[in-house]
Amino acid sequence: xxxxxxxxxxxxxxxxxxxxxxxxxxxxxxxxxxxxxxxxxxxxxxxxxxxxxxxxxxxxxxxxxxxxxxxxxxxxxxxxxxxxxxxxxxxxxxxxxxxxxxxxxxxxxxxxxxxxxxxxxxxxxxxxxxxxxxxxxxxxxxxxxxxxxxxxxxxxxxxxxxxxxxxxxxxxxxxxxxxxxxxxxxxxxxxxxxxxxxxxxxxxxxxxxxxxxxxxxxxxxxxxxxxxxxxxxxxxxxxxxxxxxxxxxxxxxxxxxxxxxxxxxxxxxxxxxxxxxxxxxxxxxxxxxxxxxxxxxxxxxxxxxxxxxxxxxxxxxxxxxxxxxxxxxxxxxxxxxxxxxxxxxxxxxxxxxxxxxxxxxxxxxxxxxxxxxxxxxxxxxxxxxxxxxxxxxxxxxxxxxxxxxxxxxxxxxxxxxxxxxxxxxxxxxxxxxxxxxxxxxxxxxxxxxxxxxxxxxxxxxxxxxxxxxxxxxxxxxxxxxxxxxxxxxxxxx
Amino acid sequence: xxxxxxxxxxxxxxxxxxxxxxxxxxxxxxxxxxxxxxxxxxxxxxxxxxxxxxxxxxxxxxxxxxxxxxxxxxxxxxxxxxxxxxxxxxxxxxxxxxxxxxxxxxxxxxxxxxxxxxxxxxxxxxxxxxxxxxxxxxxxxxxxxxxxxxxxxxxxxxxxxxxxxxxxxxxxxxxxxxxxxxxxxxxxxxxxxxxxxxxxxxxxxxxxxxxxxxxxx
Numbered sequence: 001x002x003x004x005x006x007x008x009x010x011x012x013x014x015x016x017x018x019x020x021x022x023x024x025x026x027x028x029x030x031x032x033x034x035x036x037x038x039x040x041x042x043x044x045x046x047x048x049x050x051x052x053x054x055x056x057x058x059x060x061x062x063x064x065x066x067x068x069x070x071x072x073x074x075x076x077x078x079x080x081x082x083x084x085x086x087x088x089x090x091x092x093x094x095x096x097x098x099x100x101x102x103x104x105x106x107x108x109x110x111x112x113x114x115x116x117x118x119x120x121x122x123x124x125x126x127x128x129x130x131x132x133x134x135x136x137x138x139x140x141x142x143x144x145x146x147x148x149x150x151x152x153x154x155x156x157x158x159x160x161x162x163x164x165x166x167x168x169x170x171x172x173x174x175x176x177x178x179x180x181x182x183x184x185x186x187x188x189x190x191x192x193x194x195x196x197x198x199x200x201x202x203x204x205x206x207x208x209x210x211x212x213x214x215x216x217x218x219x220x221x222x223x224x225x226x227x228x229x230x231x232x233x234x235x236x237x238x239x240x241x242x243x244x245x246x247x248x249x250x251x252x253x254x255x256x257x258x259x260x261x262x263x264x265x266x267x268x269x270x271x272x273x274x275x276x277x278x279x280x281x282x283x284x285x286x287x288x289x290x291x292x293x294x295x296x297x298x299x300x301x302x303x304x305x306x307x308x309x310x311x312x313x314x315x316x317x318x319x320x321x322x323x324x325x326x327x328x329x330x331x332x333x334x335x336x337x338x339x340x341x342x343x344x345x346x347x348x349x350x351x352x353x354x355x356x357x358x359x360x361x362x363x364x365x366x367x368x369x370x371x372x373x374x375x376x377x378x379x380x381x382x383x384x385x386x387x388x389x390x391x392x393x394x395x396x397x398x399x400x401x402x403x404x405x406x407x408x409x410x411x412x413x414x415x416x417x418x419x420x421x422x423x424x425x426x427x428x429x430x431x432x433x434x435x436x437x438x439x440x441x442x443x444x445x446x447x448x449x450x451x452x453x454x455x456x457x458x459x460x461x462x463x464x465x466x467x468x469x470x471x472x473x474x475x476x477x478x479x480x481x482x483x484x485x486x487x488x489x490x491x492x493x
Numbered sequence: 494x495x496x497x498x499x500x501x502x503x504x505x506x507x508x509x510x511x512x513x514x515x516x517x518x519x520x521x522x523x524x525x526x527x528x529x530x531x532x533x534x535x536x537x538x539x540x541x542x543x544x545x546x547x548x549x550x551x552x553x554x555x556x557x558x559x560x561x562x563x564x565x566x567x568x569x570x571x572x573x574x575x576x577x578x579x580x581x582x583x584x585x586x587x588x589x590x591x592x593x594x595x596x597x598x599x600x601x602x603x604x605x606x607x608x609x610x611x612x613x614x615x616x617x618x619x620x621x622x623x624x625x626x627x628x629x630x631x632x633x634x635x636x637x638x639x640x641x642x643x644x645x646x647x648x649x650x651x652x653x654x655x656x657x658x659x660x661x662x663x664x665x666x667x668x669x670x671x672x673x674x675x676x677x678x679x680x681x682x683x684x685x686x687x688x689x690x691x692x693x694x695x696x697x698x699x700x701x702x703x704x705x706x707x708x709x710x
Contacts, residue, residue, distance in 0.1 A: 132668030139675040146682050155693050159702040162686055166642055169679050170633060173646075176653055176672065177626070184659070187610055196668075209610065239705045298707065 001048065002056050002127045005039050005066075006120050008032060013116035017109055026081040029112050033070075033077035036119060040070040044480075053197065055130040060483030064335060065126040065262050068342045069255040071465075073119050075458035076247040079350050080115070082454035083247065084108055086357060103154035111151055118144040118251065125259040131179050131196040134263055135172070138227060141256055142168045149244040160236075160243035167236040168227055175223025175263070181216035182270070185209045201270045208274040217280050220267040221287065227260035229314045230321060231291040238298070241310035242362065246353025249306065253313040254346035258338050261320055265488040268324060272489030277327065285325030289415060291318030292422040300429040304362045306352055308433060309345065312388060315426055316341040322419060323403040324488065326410060331490020333402030335481045336473075340395040340466050344387040347462035351377050351384060354455050355437070358448040364433045368440035373448050376456040378438045380463060385434040387466050389427040395469030402493060498538050498614055501531050502621040505655065506597065509628040512648060513593040514586045516579060518640065522567045525644055528625075528651050529559020539614040539658045547666045554670065555654065558677055563647060566684050570640060574691035581698070584635040593628065600624040613659045622659075625652030639690055639697040643683045650676055 012032040019025045043058055044067060051057070058066060105111075121144055124137035142165065150161040179196060185208050186201055187194035195201060201208070226233040241249050264284070271280035295315035302308040316337070323334030354377040359367045371378035387394040400423070407416035473481075482492040508524045515521050533556025536548035582589065597620075604620035613619065629649025633642045657669075691697050 130668070132665065133671070136668065136671035136675055139672075139679070143675065143678045143682055146686070150686070150689070153689075156704055158686070158689055158693050159705055162639065162690060162699065162702060163705075165679070165683060165686060166633070166646070169646060169683075170630070170649065173649055173653060177656065180653075180657055180659070184610060212610075238707070243705070 001039065001043060002058060002123075005036060005043075005123045005127070008035060008039075009116040009120040009123070013113040013120070016112040016116060019109070022084070022108055025109060025112055026084060029077050029115065030074075030081050032116060033074040033119070036123075037070045037074045040066055052199070055133050055197070056124075056127045057129045058127050059129075059487055060480050061262060061265065061335075061487050062126045064339070064480055064484045065258050066123065068258060068339055069119070069122050069126060072251060072254045072342060072346045072462075075346060075350065075462055076250050077115075078454050079250075079353070079458045080245075080247040082452055083245070083353060083357070084111075103152050106147065106151045106153060110147060114144050114147045115248070115251075118148065118256075122255055122259050126262060129198050131182060131198065131201075131266065134266065135176055135179055138175070138224065138260065138263060139169070139172050141259065142172065142227070145244075145248070145252065145256065148248045149240050151245045151248065152243070157243040160239035163236045164240040167233070171223050171226025171233055173223070174219050174226075178216045178219030178221075178223055178267070181212055181219060182267075185212035185216055198266050198270065202273040205273045206275050208270070210274065210276060213271060213274055213276060214279055217267050217271050217276070218283070221264055221280075221283055224260045224263035224267075225287060225321075228257050228264065228321075229260075229291070229317050230287045231294040231314070231318070234291065234294075234314050237314055238307050238310040241313065241349075242304060242306035246349050246356065249309070249352075250346035250349035253310065253349060254342035257313060257317055258342060261317065261324075261338065264321070265324060269487060269489045272327075277489055281325045281327050283325070284321045285412075285415060288318045288320070288322030288325055289418055289422075291315065291321065292419060293318075296422040296425040296429075299426045302429065302433070303364055305355070305364050305367070305433060305437065306349075306362050308364070308430065309348055309352060312426060312430065313341075313345055315422065316345070318422075319400070319403070319419065322407075322415070324490070326403065326407050326412065326415070327489065328406050328410065328491045329493040330403040330406035331488055332481060332485040332492040333399045333406065334490070335484050335488075336402065336469070337396065337399035339481075340387075340399050340469060343462040343465045344384060344394070344396060347380070347459040347466075348384045348388060350455075350459045350462075351381050354451070355381075359443070359446055364437060366443060367437045369442035370438045373442050373446065374451055376451050377459075380456065380459050381434060382438050383463055384459075385431060385438075387463060389430055390423065393467065393470045395466045398470055398473075406493075495615060498535065499617055501535060501538075502615060502617040502655070504528075504531050505621050505625055505651070509625055509648070510590065510593055510597075512628060512632065512644075513589040516586060518571060518580055518638070519568075521580065521641070521644055522564050522571070525647050525651070526560050526564035528648065529563065530556050532556070532651055532654055533560065535655065535658050539618075551666065551669050551673075554673055558673060559647065559651065562677070563680055566680065567640065567643065570684050570687050573688060574640075574697055580641055581637040582635060583637060583700075589631070589635065592631065596627045596631075597624050600627065609659065618655065618659055622652050622655035625649070625655060628652070637698050637700050639683075639687045639699045642699060643680060643687065646683070647676075647680065 016025050121137050121140040128134040146165045150157050183194035229237040268280050292315050295311045298311045320334050323330040390396040390400045404416050508528050511524050533552045536552040600620040600623040626649050629645045632645030
């Protein structure tokens, strides 16, 4: 089953390179996404048990993140099949009014193929039970996404791609050192029986050698933390997420950051099993709160709405790290929040794509009256504002509440208050920008056609999922979240 | 056996110092390639139970990639971009060398302090590996051209490969090959991007890629 999930997108990518006409290729993209989602749903309905010693297998955490990835990819694929068709009228040439540069797009076949390879590598990340395989898969996601970020052939995208490629490759190389250190930590004094299999490592528990494991965790945290966008290794994130085409931004923020988070969680669970949970938890919480603070500062005065969304992703990744670091019920909250953040942020990035197409600018000041110009996108944008800032009844409220309540319950008052302050600053900055864009007057000379269902429906469904999770978490879901939290060294409320 | 390993590691340290002090891009490419070739011998020598096909395959693959494929890619990028053949450092060559010597001492000190749970193939393995990783990182941050940053990345990867030799027996072959494949594609993609940077900006100075830089909040 897992092999099918990994290889079907790969084969489709190959086919996408060979298909000449655009329409069938777009249909192939959506069809592959649908097949992937169906297989993922099958994995949820009847979770098989992984054979002991197997390199790939879906545990609860893997299933959870696979579900997010697959759902988001389906939404992004439907959206992309529509947005790729838009460029036709202008014969491929587009102008960006912010910088005045005229650009063409990269060949669509390459774009589609890279998108499908991206899906395949993310699937491999979430189903890896072997830290070495996990590393290979995470690095492969970087390589598959670099051409996607450089889809609009213009200088700013190129700059973003170079930063992304270099910073993430170097960061992930450090995670490889972390893997070596894990082997050393797990080996018996004679040097034999070193392993990288996560279940084996967890089973060894306190027999791991603590100093080496600590060093390994630091390297893994810095390495995968670079990819996850934790401060101060986040420098590539706002550039890449704002320069990429919107469906890619949605996948980067919603799915890829989670994959890196899963890598860190695997390392954390090994530390918890070895009795070093306090050490790794403190580090996670520290990086988390730092990311939240820095992101909030950049959100407050941000003039570019895609960058604002990118910094908001960084803030929520900080929140996830904080929740995982606090542990206990906060780990459950972090799992729930990972789902909520992913669906909401992907919805917002797709809506941002609609605004970019209509207004031709990323500047917040030059977008206005979206509710009148693009009614569906405008109203969804407002709903998204409430969802991303953690207002009830959206699911984000429930997950943030769970994490902060646990922080207070553990007596970590200062940490919880700092997180609340960062959330409040982000709320103020985002609501000012979002309200100005949705309300206000439409700038002169901006006209938009009818909104197409494929441009709005994905965002609507994603936001509805977040709303649904805020009102009621189905029993089966709750138990998967709980198992995932326990696997990662936390608990449930 | 041990003598051969030690000579390779000393060669590694010397080439690192040359990289820090060299002003010609062509030379730097050549020395990184030589490093890769020499490192290809390590897996075969580091195995305690004689020749193992797993190690031979790994060494040959890595030598082929780092010794021949990468340098030809880089030389091609250099030709196509018509880049100035100077390296153009932010930090001067002499100071780079001085910093390098300091870091070398630090690597030996920390290598001696880290007590491995088992006997490594050579006492020099950990210090030489660490020093190469630091040299690579230093080249990435202290040199201006995008192409030198790629070179730094390869050098850093060489260092990590050396450190990996401490645990040749524990890493499965499939993973090692996956790592090699990833690095290959990474350098390949980086090469393409360098080419695009040159076409778009008429230079490959990565410090001038600063349009997206954020002001203070």
